[in-house]
Amino acid sequence: AQSVTQLDSHVSVSEGTPVLLRCNYSSSYSPSLFWYVQHPNKGLQLLLKYTSAATLVKGINGFEAEFKKSETSFHLTKPSAHMSDAAEYFCVVSIYNQGGKLIFGQGTELSVKP
Amino acid sequence: SQTIHQWPATLVQPVGSPLSLECTVEGTSNPNLYWYRQAAGRGLQLLFYSVGIGQISSEVPQNLSASRPQDRQFILSSKKLLLSDSGFYLCALKPSSGASYNEQFFGPGTRLTVL
Numbered sequence: 001a002q003s004v005t006q007l008d009s010h011v012s013v014s015e016g017t018p019v020l021l022r023c024n025y026s027s028s029y030s031p032s033l034f035w036y037v038q039h040p041n042k043g044l045q046l047l048l049k050y051t052s053a054a055t056l057v058k059g060i061n062g063f064e065a066e067f068k069k070s071e072t073s074f075h076l077t078k079p080s081a082h083m084s085d086a087a088e089y090f091c092v093v094s095i096y097n098q099g100g101k102l103i104f105g106q107g108t109e110l111s112v113k114p
Numbered sequence: 115s116q117t118i119h120q121w122p123a124t125l126v127q128p129v130g131s132p133l134s135l136e137c138t139v140e141g142t143s144n145p146n147l148y149w150y151r152q153a154a155g156r157g158l159q160l161l162f163y164s165v166g167i168g169q170i171s172s173e174v175p176q177n178l179s180a181s182r183p184q185d186r187q188f189i190l191s192s193k194k195l196l197l198s199d200s201g202f203y204l205c206a207l208k209p210s211s212g213a214s215y216n217e218q219f220f221g222p223g224t225r226l227t228v229l
Contacts, residue, residue, distance in 0.1 A: 032216055043118075043204055043220040046160075051216060090157065094216060100146050102218060103214040106157040 002027045004093045006105035019063075020080040021108045022038070023091030026072065033074045035065055039087045047089075050074060061085070070078045072098035086112045116141040116198055118221035120205050126227045133178075133192040135224050137205030139199040140186065145207040148218065152202040164188060200228045 007022040025031055032051045036044040048059025055067040065076045074091060091105040118139040127133060139145060146165050150158040160173045162180035170180050177196050181189045198227060205221040 010187060034217070036220075041202070041223070041225065043222045044206075046217055046219070049217060098126065100218065101148075102165060104158045 002029075002031065002093050002103055004033075004089050004091050004103055004105045006108050008108050009106065010111070012111040012113060013014075013081045015083055016080050016092075018079070018083045019085065019110065020075070020112065021076040021082045021089050021091075023074045023105060024072050025074060030069055031054045033065075033067065034091045035059065035063070035076050035094040036089065036092060036093070037087050038107075044090065047076070056108050058087060081110075083112050084112065086110055091106065116207060116209065116219055117144070118205055118207060118219060120203075120221040120224050122224060123222065124227075126229060127174045127195050128229055129197055130194050133190070133195050133199070133226070135190040135203055136187040137221060137224070138186055139188075139205075139207050142186075142207065142209050144210045146210070147182060148179075148206040148208070149187065149188065149190050150204040150206065152204060154201070156186075164189070186191060195228045197228050200226055202226075 005024045013019055030052050034049045035047040037047050038044045045061050048057045050057050050067045056084045058064045063078045065074050066112050068076050088107045090107050093100040094104045119138045148163045149161045150160055152158050162172055164170050164182040167182055177193050204223045206218045208218045
């Protein structure tokens with residue numbers, strides 16, 4: 001069975017400091033992993049995805065994530081936080097061979113202080 | 115590129131009333147379509163998905179139903195709303211082919227409040 005765990009429900013950083021949002025996954029197969037961002041009362045926007053190509057994945061808005069099979073992790077990072085990064089972030093794993101169904105983590109709320 | 119429309123954007127309904135939320139997509143053919151619900155302060159729960167016209171899979175037993183009368187139309191319905199049906203409903207699609215075939219794209223959502 002596949003699952004995903006976001007280790008922090010809330011992360012607070014100061015503007016200009018690095019961001020780290022942690023995600024661990026469980027999968028019997030080589031997973032497809034995604035990070036989505038959701039601003040208040042908005043739909044979800046894809047930040048980046050890993051699909052068994054390069055283990056370091058670069059996304060939009062300066063975010064990147066590294067797939068580490070040995071640690072079963074897919075942490076999201078950004079070198080310098082911006083106020084506009086404040087949002088909810090979801091780590092997601094695609095269920096193998098089931099029509100593209102996704103399993104979502106519970107989300108991490110990122111706050112950015114001025 | 116694909117576009118997802120959802121309406122209404124917000125809805126306030128009394129308990130026991132019917133519900134119909136509509137999702138239409140553009141820029142893609144024969145996509146997989148999905149309905150998710152997001153309760154306050156929680157992650158997304160997959161409610162239904164569809165791989166084609168008239169084909170609906172339900173993920174959790176509940177007070178809701180879904181239909182796909184056309185390739186690019188996905189409808190979420192209820193005959194009698196419950197308080198627990200309140201939430202943010204998101205429609206999503208997965209393209210059937212192309213570079214983004216393993217991604218899901220999300221609509222803007224409908225905020226439903228049941229009173």
